[in-house]
Amino acid sequence: MALKSVFDSSVIRAEFDKAGINTRFIPLIWKYVIQNPDFNWEDIPSLPSSAYTLLGAKFKTLTSVVDSVLESNDGVTTKLLIKLQNGAFVECVIMRYDSSLGKLNGKPRPGGPRSTLCVSSQVGCKMGCTFCATGSMGFKNNLSSGEIVEQLVHASRLSTIRNIVFMGMGEPLNNYSALVEAIRTMTASPFQISPRKITVSTVGIIHAITKLHNDVPNLNLAVSLHAPVQDIRCKIMPAARAFPLEKLMNALQEYQKKSQQKIFIEYIMLDGVNDEEQQAHQLGKLLETFQVVVNLIPFNPIGSLSQFTTSTNQKVIKFQKILRGIYDIRTTVRKEMGQDISGACGQLVAVDLKKFYVDRRDD
Numbered sequence: 001m002a003l004k005s006v007f008d009s010s011v012i013r014a015e016f017d018k019a020g021i022n023t024r025f026i027p028l029i030w031k032y033v034i035q036n037p038d039f040n041w042e043d044i045p046s047l048p049s050s051a052y053t054l055l056g057a058k059f060k061t062l063t064s065v066v067d068s069v070l071e072s073n074d075g076v077t078t079k080l081l082i083k084l085q086n087g088a089f090v091e092c093v094i095m096r097y098d099s100s101l102g103k104l105n106g107k108p109r110p111g112g113p114r115s116t117l118c119v120s121s122q123v124g125c126k127m128g129c130t131f132c133a134t135g136s137m138g139f140k141n142n143l144s145s146g147e148i149v150e151q152l153v154h155a156s157r158l159s160t161i162r163n164i165v166f167m168g169m170g171e172p173l174n175n176y177s178a179l180v181e182a183i184r185t186m187t188a189s190p191f192q193i194s195p196r197k198i199t200v201s202t203v204g205i206i207h208a209i210t211k212l213h214n215d216v217p218n219l220n221l222a223v224s225l226h227a228p229v230q231d232i233r234c235k236i237m238p239a240a241r242a243f244p245l246e247k248l249m250n251a252l253q254e255y256q257k258k259s260q261q262k263i264f265i266e267y268i269m270l271d272g273v274n275d276e277e278q279q280a281h282q283l284g285k286l287l288e289t290f291q292v293v294v295n296l297i298p299f300n301p302i303g304s305l306s307q308f309t310t311s312t313n314q315k316v317i318k319f320q321k322i323l324r325g326i327y328d329i330r331t332t333v334r335k336e337m338g339q340d341i342s343g344a345c346g347q348l349v350a351v352d353l354k355k356f357y358v359d360r361r362d363d
């Protein structure tokens with residue numbers, strides 16, 4: 001029988017309850033695991049003896065291992081290749097936005113440099129977006145909540161993680177219960193990441209969006225819209241057929257009414273597909289009644305897997321000007337990081353990953 005992750009919080013809580021062990025010990029165990037890469041359960045001080053027996057019989061200190069670490073040329077992005085207990089690989093990416101100096105407005109940032117961790121929620125993805133490397137793999141399996149949290153544990157040993165984005169491999173809302181449990185663990189002791197520093201990015205799984213705020217309030221929601229009209233959306237994102245634009249916008253309206261928070265809209269700029277002035281106006285009209293921030297994202301090449309190219313700078317700037325100037329919508333252009341190690345959005349793919357890493361080490 002495969003041993004469980006101690007970071008699968010519902011499993012460890014149930015086991016502790018069954019054995020009559022106080023669950024207040026669980027955060028202490030988590031803290032010990034984060035701080036000590038190599039140890040035996042007996043090394044953790046001050047647990048009841050029944051806890052050592054239970055941990056030894058049913059749990060592993062970590063069920064996943066860091067197989068390789070790749071640094072981008074500028075040292076800002078680090079990609080971890082993580083091997084799961086079932087032999088599959090996922091990736092997570094640390095982005096040190098202000099790592100070089102850890103400064104804010106020229107002064108040392110209180111608490112040191114801040115890093116953002118991009119985590120994976122699935123091995124592969126079944127949504128099949130035509131521009132996404134992960135989508136090209138198809139769906140392999142869901143991660144458990146413990147496997148999601150373990151990515152944070154591995155990354156925390158390399159960097160102080162302040163923000164989490166669910167923008168790695170997979171569609172987080174297609175792995176809903178593990179996602180919710182992982183977020184509850186990440187926001188609890190000892191991680192204590194504020195929900196406001198966690199962003200869940202989704203292709204638009206309507207039934208999950210409608211319950212997300214009730215289950216985990218105060219998160220940031222990012223929606224991968226990528227087109228302002230249903231027919232273009234369907235062409236580039238097959239999932240749009242099951243989750244039509246009109247119904248998605250209604251769900252977002254409801255979400256915003258409940259959460260009172262702005263929603264992030266992700267929009268990949270694909271040359272000749274969704275980047276014309278007409279589409280900027282359609283997007284402006286679609287979003288003008290919402291509180292949103294639109295991120296215009298350059299398309300990251302994924303080798304021969306996709307037929308797209310990214311829009312020219314002029315088109316991106318024109319698009320941004322229309323949204324800002326005419327529709328008064330906050331619109332940013334995302335600076336992609338980590339392209340040289342395929343650590344940018346949509347470039348995470350576990351096909352032949354081992355080979356990729358080995359090849360890169362030889363560069």
Ligand SMILES: C[S@@+](CC[C@H](N)C(=O)[O-])C[C@H]1O[C@@H](n2cnc3c(N)ncnc32)[C@H](O)[C@@H]1O
Binds near residue numbers: 299302
């Ligand atoms: C990989 S997805 C994971 C989260 C979720 N499944 C989603 O689609 O929002 C994270 C973001 O990367 C974007 N993305 C996918 N492929 C991309 C590519 N080749 N270039 C730029 N962004 C891409 C997605 O559209 C999404 O906004």
Ligand code: SF4
Binds near residue numbers: 128129170224
């Ligand atoms: S963009 Fe997101 S939903 Fe689409 S295939 Fe990639 S991971 Fe899945």
